[in-house]
Amino acid sequence: MSPGPTIISTSTLEAIASWYPGLDLEEIRLRFRSNIEISGVPAFWEDRLFAAAQEIVNFQIGNVQFMGINPCQRCVVITRDSQTGEAYPNFQKTFVAQRRTTLPAWVDRSRFFLNSTIRG
Numbered sequence: 234m235s236p237g238p239t240i241i242s243t244s245t246l247e248a249i250a251s252w253y254p255g256l257d258l259e260e261i262r263l264r265f266r267s268n269i270e271i272s273g274v275p276a277f278w279e280d281r282l283f284a285a286a287q288e289i290v291n292f293q294i295g296n297v298q299f300m301g302i303n304p305c306q307r308c309v310v311i312t313r314d315s316q317t318g319e320a321y322p323n324f325q326k327t328f329v330a331q332r333r334t335t336l337p338a339w340v341d342r343s344r345f346f347l348n349s350t351i352r353g
Contacts (some may be wrong), residue, residue: 242277
């Protein structure tokens with residue numbers, strides 16, 4: 234769990250929605266429950282908002298200063314329908330496989346992957 238808001242780009246949510254037949258942008262938005270959504274930036278732009286463990290990335294959105302500390306660890310909620318709670322088949326497996334291909338080379342992969350599961 235993070236001590237501050239979660240930030241994600243609209244492009245990231247759109248990319249994730251494209252990985253799952255039958256899920257649209259709004260459903261993905263409801264599942265991820267981010268506090269701040271940024272438009273006008275590329276998918277996975279938010280990967281730039283953290284660095285290695287114990288490092289802080291200072292950044293600003295509007296007049297507000299933030300300190301990026303880690304990718305958001307996700308719970309089982311993103312795998313389930315936002316209204317019914319029904320699990321989407323292989324959601325996590327698909328997410329992990331797709332996220333492995335979208336992580337920039339400079340990202341410390343250990344911040345994301347632990348025992349073949351996604352943490353952020």
